[in-house]
Amino acid sequence: MNIMELMERSKDAATVKRVFGEPIQQGDVVVIPVARVAQGGGGGQGQGRGEKNEEGTGSGGGFGLSATPAGVYVLKDGDAHWRPAVDVNRIVLAGQIVAVVLLLTLRSLIKKRGRKR
Incomplete structure (x- = not known):
């Protein structure tokens, strides 16, 4: 898998669904969980010859995803209230x-x- 494919696939990991969870309804109250999502990636490549006339090669890649709870939106009686985690x-x-x-x-x-x- 090349680096560009990895980055394209990583876009799917950071969607709005990852930030805002499915609403939970209990009676007339709706709770929407919210998370902080951060992602990062890196890559590399190489070709050519090394320093001592050795045959050159290269590769690399990496990806990270972090999600932490941020809080919830509470919807009740037409009002929305933020409750931080x-x-x-x-x-x-x-x-x-x-x-x-x-x-x-x-x-x-x-x-x-x-x-x-």
Whole structure:
């Protein structure tokens, strides 16, 4: 399979159906799930001779697809409301980063204060 075929097939992976899920209806409420979808690809090719008169060749390729929940649209009584998804892992990671930066800052301040005495 060549690189152009791979890229053409990858277009099918990032459709609106991947971003907006099938609506779910419960009574008079409709919920439409939404996801963040990102894709990327790369490729390469080569021919000709190598550096030491070796016969040249080449190949390459790659593709990545990522989808994470973004939230839902809630449709009720003719109104649409956005309800974002909460990524607890991201919140915890941000808290840990803030804590480490705070500790390192306090450590440097204590060291400076100790040197002045």
